[in-house]
Amino acid sequence: MRMILTLLITLNASLMAQDNWSQFRGPTADGHARGHLPLNWNSKTNIAWKTKIHDLGWSSPVIWENQVWLTTALKNGRKLFAICLDRQTGEIIHDLPVFDVKNPQPVAAINSYASPTPAIENNRIYLHYGTYGTACLDTSTGRTIWTRRDLNCDHEAGAGPGGSIALSGNLVLINVDGRDVQYVIALDKATGKDVWKTTRSADYSNVRPNQRKSYCTPTLIPWKDSIQLVSPAAKVVISYDPDTGNELWKVRHRGWSIAPRPVFGHGMTYVIMDHDHPELWAVRLDGKGDVTESHIAWKQTKGMSARSSPLVSGDLIFVVNQDGIATCLESRTGTVVWKNRLKGDYSASLLQANGSIYFFNEDSACTVVRAARKYEILGTSSLGGERLMASPAAAGNSLFVRTEEHLYCIGK
Numbered sequence: 001m002r003m004i005l006t007l008l009i010t011l012n013a014s015l016m017a018q019d020n021w022s023q024f025r026g027p028t029a030d031g032h033a034r035g036h037l038p039l040n041w042n043s044k045t046n047i048a049w050k051t052k053i054h055d056l057g058w059s060s061p062v063i064w065e066n067q068v069w070l071t072t073a074l075k076n077g078r079k080l081f082a083i084c085l086d087r088q089t090g091e092i093i094h095d096l097p098v099f100d101v102k103n104p105q106p107v108a109a110i111n112s113y114a115s116p117t118p119a120i121e122n123n124r125i126y127l128h129y130g131t132y133g134t135a136c137l138d139t140s141t142g143r144t145i146w147t148r149r150d151l152n153c154d155h156e157a158g159a160g161p162g163g164s165i166a167l168s169g170n171l172v173l174i175n176v177d178g179r180d181v182q183y184v185i186a187l188d189k190a191t192g193k194d195v196w197k198t199t200r201s202a203d204y205s206n207v208r209p210n211q212r213k214s215y216c217t218p219t220l221i222p223w224k225d226s227i228q229l230v231s232p233a234a235k236v237v238i239s240y241d242p243d244t245g246n247e248l249w250k251v252r253h254r255g256w257s258i259a260p261r262p263v264f265g266h267g268m269t270y271v272i273m274d275h276d277h278p279e280l281w282a283v284r285l286d287g288k289g290d291v292t293e294s295h296i297a298w299k300q301t302k303g304m305s306a307r308s309s310p311l312v313s314g315d316l317i318f319v320v321n322q323d324g325i326a327t328c329l330e331s332r333t334g335t336v337v338w339k340n341r342l343k344g345d346y347s348a349s350l351l352q353a354n355g356s357i358y359f360f361n362e363d364s365a366c367t368v369v370r371a372a373r374k375y376e377i378l379g380t381s382s383l384g385g386e387r388l389m390a391s392p393a394a395a396g397n398s399l400f401v402r403t404e405e406h407l408y409c410i411g412k
Helices: 002-018
Strands: 047-052 062-064 067-073 079-086 092-100 119-121 124-128 134-138 144-148 166-168 171-177 182-188 194-199 219-223 226-233 236-240 247-252 263-265 268-273 279-284 296-300 311-313 316-320 325-330 336-341 351-353 356-360 365-370 377-382 393-395 398-402 406-410
Touching: 062 119, 062 393, 092 134, 092 144, 119 166, 134 171, 166 219, 166 226, 171 226, 182 226, 219 263, 226 268, 236 268, 263 311, 311 351
Parallel strands: none
Antiparallel strands: 047 406, 062 067, 067 079, 079 092, 119 124, 124 134, 134 144, 166 171, 171 182, 182 194, 219 226, 226 236, 236 247, 263 268, 268 279, 279 296, 311 316, 316 325, 325 336, 351 356, 356 365, 365 377, 393 398, 398 406
16 A cells, blocks of 8 residues: 555656746747646636735746745836745745846836746756846745856847747856847856856947847757757847757848747747737748858748747648747648637737647637637637736746736646
């Protein structure tokens, strides 16, 4: 009996570990969840718990075993926090002031001072607030292990921080793309010290300062027997060796203020170019040097998203733009399969689970669509109109959805 009990405990711990949602868009950085998530709910039914989150932040929740973490900030940006909740009950375990900020720049109405999503692993969480600070905390005690206040850039007054953290081996990887400086940096997880720092190879000398900035999160992409760090910036998308920071290839473009995180599949990476006139480009991963003229497999220029990250599901790729135009394309060719308008405005990135795509609008309504060539709605739900800008997370068979005032755990 003891052996059976031990096996059950071990199995449960193993399943819990597999259910971790460790970074922006999940463990594989592409919005794919493993569980069987609910298709319908409202503010009173199918809600496991609901917890009020003070002040304002649009970072997504990250989940490790029985902890859920997110960040928030005073609306004036003068104090930045990290909050840890119990995954089963929603009870707040830690509510930690991390940084004080003397003179924060104004942020846009659609943004916050706590929009970058943390990254989490066993006993450590890595927090990033753009130019205002980066920190590593012990998740058991809430103790600060290290901080950095010198990864500064000019996000532009009225814009604010946006890009999130990526983790690779012993490295914390961050894009720093402001009006004034543009580089990618790798920090040592244990100490927070620089391991490498690579300045963008784009020529910004004749580019207006506000068109030099970007708000993107780099993505680690397995390619053959190696890994590439694909990192969009203003005017250029660059692939780096994540261990050294050496540039592998780059593609030039005309855009700036890019926010959606790249995704990948079929030997290509799919990257949104530009904020004002967003286009989706498919770039083959086997290039070297400047591959602008040789490795762009296809482009889609209509109905693409400036905020929400796309999602690849097999031979299809799904996108929703700010106006609610949802598009399904063939991921190998870019051919449009279907296009439909959903209700509301959209900023949150897409999530897939069990063959279904979850589209959350800015009024916290969700439309669930089958991940298929035929457009089919599987469920529609609402959390009562609460404002929503953060991308959802998932762990086990539950959704974790952040609105302006609450964090919801949706599921039984």
